[in-house]
């Protein structure tokens with residue numbers, strides 16, 4: 326079935342802001358320092374408005390506002406299962422935190438569909454749903470109300486991660502689901518021992534079983550996201566090719582930096598994916614160019630188009646490569662999976 330331009334509302338609302346950790350530790354949440362903050366109630370501009378808006382206003386000075394640069398070394402993916410010099414099989418577990426504190430930018434859509442396309446390439450993939458909205462779980466056909474244990478139990482009750490992992494309808498694809506009580510974890514984790522490293526410890530116990538782990542982070546920079554960033558080897562940031570998409574990115578980068586300095590020195594912001602790209606708008610191309618100019622080779626060549634089929638798939642509990650395998654969205658995520666993994670299917 327073909328795709329049509331989407332007129333979807335812009336995603337689920339953010340859950341209540343997560344509290345900053347109260348302790349002697351350096352605060353990982355800083356109030357935004359962007360000189361042009363976006364009012365939370367600002368209506369998303371229509372396509373028409375975007376087309377007539379001064380594009381330069383939306384993107385100009387992005388580099389200055391972000392004020393950070395990344396190591397421009399191109400990321401060369403190492404396919405899982407390479408042989409070592411000694412001829413032994415090397416297990417390269419890659420753990421991606423899919424993060425962006427902005428809500429509704431395509432984190433979950435990218436986690437589910439990229440994960441499913443990794444699985445299609447034969448890579449054993451685990452999706453960890455770290456968002457109390459549980460969108461990744463439902464998008465994979467798992468009902469958060471009918472599961473025995475969830476990521477809440479893993480993080481708060483030391484339940485082994487293995488015990489909460491569910492198989493999905495896709496071969497090689499597994500999910501550690503969220504449940505609604507995960508919302509309380511932001512607060513319940515505050516006094517917990519090793520509170521920032523609980524997910525990391527949980528993943529270590531299953532690390533031999535997977536080639537890829539994708540962590541779907543909530544749209545906040547609280548303790549759940551900090552757990553995701555601390556457990557990850559890499560950060561994947563989806564960026565919507567739209568007005569306001571770049572606001573707040575500097576804050577995310579500063580938080581990634583804080584986690585690197587304090588908790589996870591080898592964390593690598595390796596992958597930026599441009600999503601919801603609408604080729605009909607000038608703004609989308611302008612945003613894409615600006616992001617590429619600023620971030621260089623960590624921005625994936627493959628962009629994800631805006632596509633109605635991508636927004637419909639979750640309500641059927643299916644990733645796009647199952648729901649509509651020949652749609653533009655499926656082809657795009659498939660190519661993205663090849664680009665990121667280096668595996669040519």
Ligand SMILES: Nc1ncnc2c1ncn2[C@@H]1O[C@H](COP(=O)(O)OP(=O)(O)OP(=O)(O)O)[C@@H](O)[C@H]1O
Nearest residue numbers: 336428429430431432433434544601630631632636
């Ligand atoms: N490429 C796309 N084309 C069309 N719709 C999309 C696309 N990507 C995501 N969407 C839709 O946009 C909305 C937000 O996407 P998604 O839930 O993936 O964002 P999110 O960043 O995970 O949101 P949250 O911050 O609330 O967790 C959803 O309705 C989703 O179906």
Ligand SMILES: [Mg+2]
Nearest residue numbers: 432433456460
């Ligand atoms: Mg989400």
